[in-house]
Amino acid sequence: MTQRHASPLVFLLWLTVGLGVCAAGPTPPAQGSDTQLTFDVTVPVETAAEAEIWISGNHPSLGDWNGKGLKLTRAPDGHYTGSISLPARTKLEFKVTRGSWETVEKEASGQELRNRGLKVGSEPQHVSVSVARWADQKNAPAQRTLTGNIRYLRGVASTFLPRKRDIIVWLPPDYEDKPKRRYPVLYMHDGQNLMDAATSYTGAEWRVDEAAQQLVTDQQVEPLIIVGVYNTEDRFAEYTQVKDTGEFAHLGGGNADAYGRFLVEELKPMIDRTFRTKTGAQDTGLAGSSLGGLVTLHLGIKYPNIFRRLGVVSPSVFWGNKDIVARVKALKKKPPLKLWVDIGTEESKGSQETVDDTRLLREALLAEGWVEGKDLRYLEIPGAVHTETAWADRIDDVLKYLYPAQGR
Numbered sequence: 214m215t216q217r218h219a220s221p222l223v224f225l226l227w228l229t230v231g232l233g234v235c236a237a238g239p240t241p242p243a244q245g246s247d248t249q250l251t252f253d254v255t256v257p258v259e260t261a262a263e264a265e266i267w268i269s270g271n272h273p274s275l276g277d278w279n280g281k282g283l284k285l286t287r288a289p290d291g292h293y294t295g296s297i298s299l300p301a302r303t304k305l306e307f308k309v310t311r312g313s314w315e316t317v318e319k320e321a322s323g324q325e326l327r328n329r330g331l332k333v334g335s336e337p338q339h340v341s342v343s344v345a346r347w348a349d350q351k352n353a354p355a356q357r358t359l360t361g362n363i364r365y366l367r368g369v370a371s372t373f374l375p376r377k378r379d380i381i382v383w384l385p386p387d388y389e390d391k392p393k394r395r396y397p398v399l400y401m402h403d404g405q406n407l408m409d410a411a412t413s414y415t416g417a418e419w420r421v422d423e424a425a426q427q428l429v430t431d432q433q434v435e436p437l438i439i440v441g442v443y444n445t446e447d448r449f450a451e452y453t454q455v456k457d458t459g460e461f462a463h464l465g466g467g468n469a470d471a472y473g474r475f476l477v478e479e480l481k482p483m484i485d486r487t488f489r490t491k492t493g494a495q496d497t498g499l500a501g502s503s504l505g506g507l508v509t510l511h512l513g514i515k516y517p518n519i520f521r522r523l524g525v526v527s528p529s530v531f532w533g534n535k536d537i538v539a540r541v542k543a544l545k546k547k548p549p550l551k552l553w554v555d556i557g558t559e560e561s562k563g564s565q566e567t568v569d570d571t572r573l574l575r576e577a578l579l580a581e582g583w584v585e586g587k588d589l590r591y592l593e594i595p596g597a598v599h600t601e602t603a604w605a606d607r608i609d610d611v612l613k614y615l616y617p618a619q620g621r
């Protein structure tokens with residue numbers, strides 16, 4: 214763009230990018246003490262975990278529109294943050310980039326985004342920015358269906374499991390307004406299917422975020438943090454405590470204990486460091502459906518000192534010749550677990566097998582000392598099938614049972 218014989222088209226592009234983005238020059242610094250500005254940037258879900266995020270703008274601290282400027286640091290919750298100090302009354306204009314104008318932020322539609330602006334005040338300022346799309350992002354951003362204060366932990370690795378995975382975290386409505394408050398936590402499996410239709414493998418989601426937002430706002434559920442753990446292609450192995458001996462033997466299995474170590478020894482400490490949690494077992498729950506329901510009960514029995522509230526939704530009781538029933542019967546002492554167990558009557562396409570299996574689990578739990586109406590809620594849902602939509606229909610009741618508002 215600096216060549217003397219640039220074509221008219223190139224010159225026009227230079228005017229659009231160079232002058233359109235950088236039209237405003239830096240305001241002369243005002244007299245007085247400097248004010249700290251802290252930028253907090255949320256980026257599109259499609260952004261690579263290793264991406265560099267920059268603030269570039271009309272001040273030397275922001276690179277004088279060179280496409281870089283202030284390099285942000287990736288926070289544990291997936292946001293990007295960084296701070297500068299500038300004189301009060303400085304007028305700033307800026308944009309977010311990934312290090313060049315070819316990767317500058319755009320409108321969600323792909324159109325040019327007007328320069329962001331602010332006037333520096335005399336008190337420390339927190340500047341929150343949400344990037345909708347990048348200039349080099351070929352496909353339109355996926356249609357999100359998220360509700361509430363959502364954070365991501367991207368590419369979380371484990372020493373116990375071979376594959377990295379993303380974590381989605383829903384924070385209660387008052388999380389930002391009550392900085393001294395701590396919250397109970399519910400960990401849920403199949404995290405990509407819980408809150409966002411854009412990431413669900415079926416295109417349907419549990420609507421956990423919408424349900425929790427409404428129930429907490431209406432004071433029907435205790436304000437809580439919900440952590441969705443994405444599954445990987447190792448789902449069958451990680452969500453099963455033994456290998457199956459029947460028709461699903463070819464799928465392998467039996468790595469649930471390693472998955473449990475990831476949750477207990479790596480993820481939970483990370484969540485407790487990153488967010489304001491109540492860390493005790495009485496305040497920590499685990500929930501999932503299908504194989505996720507199976508692994509929930511298995512890990513709840515294994516770690517009653519970590520998880521006390523269990524949502525066992527449509528559990529795959531059949532797995533491993535009903536191994537989970539045998540494990541319940543083998544308990545030497547009933548652990549202090551609060552259990553939700555349910556099954557739809559049409560989950561096996563007209564067969565009563567899944568219902569009969571879940572009734573066997575209920576009978577084993579009752580024999581070991583659980584009491585319906587006290588620490589066990591068992592439901593058979595007429596007509597319910599084995600889908601995210603069916604589980605979305607009862608997530609409200611699961612949350613109200615496991616995390617009732619105080620006084621309910």
